[in-house]
Amino acid sequence: DTGVSQNPRHKITKRGQNVTFRCDPISEHNRLYWYRQTLGQGPEFLTYFQNEAQLEKSRLLSDRFSAERPKGSFSTLEIQRTEQGDSAMYLCASSPAPSTDTQYFGPGTRLTVL
């Protein structure tokens, strides 16, 4: 499968713990986006990278959230001191932008904070 992949697919953690998710984009896609999706809502933008540079962060991304894309390939999203309100599906998407603005989504990581 040459699509966007995400790991783990599911994560259950206790409040206060740290979690880290990984996203592997489609090869040679230089843009990578992170979104959060809660039940009954569309995806909400969190942050995006152009190669290894993090170019924009949403106000939704509190200081407990950090994202990296160290070599311009895979990316990680870390949430520190998780709260119950962090429970959501975390989606990653990649794009060959600026040649096209089409984004391809991964299957997501479902986080449950107990």
Added chain:
Amino acid sequence: GENVEQHPSTLSVQEGDSAVIKCTYSDSASNYFPWYKQELGKRPQLIIDIRSNVGEKKDQRIAVTLNKTAKHFSLHITETQPEDSAVYFCAASKGGSYIPTFGRGTSLIVHP
């Protein structure tokens, strides 16, 4: 920032009927409007998109129309089939960062 409103939230049709989902956007600078289909537990998948220099686009049973003046765009599905049942999201974005703002989704149910 951009605000995208999507209606209806739920749409129930009989197999073979047409379905129409409507979205409005607020930022006149938005110029790219994708539609995504998301089946239960699956990733959002792009089904069709339209850019602001085009008024209509078709792909088999799916079409999208755009009215820039009124700032609204619509998804039309003809001859619906049970496998069309899913949540459909519209989105609007503009060139540069291409960060889309999504609507809240429409749950389409096609009854056999």
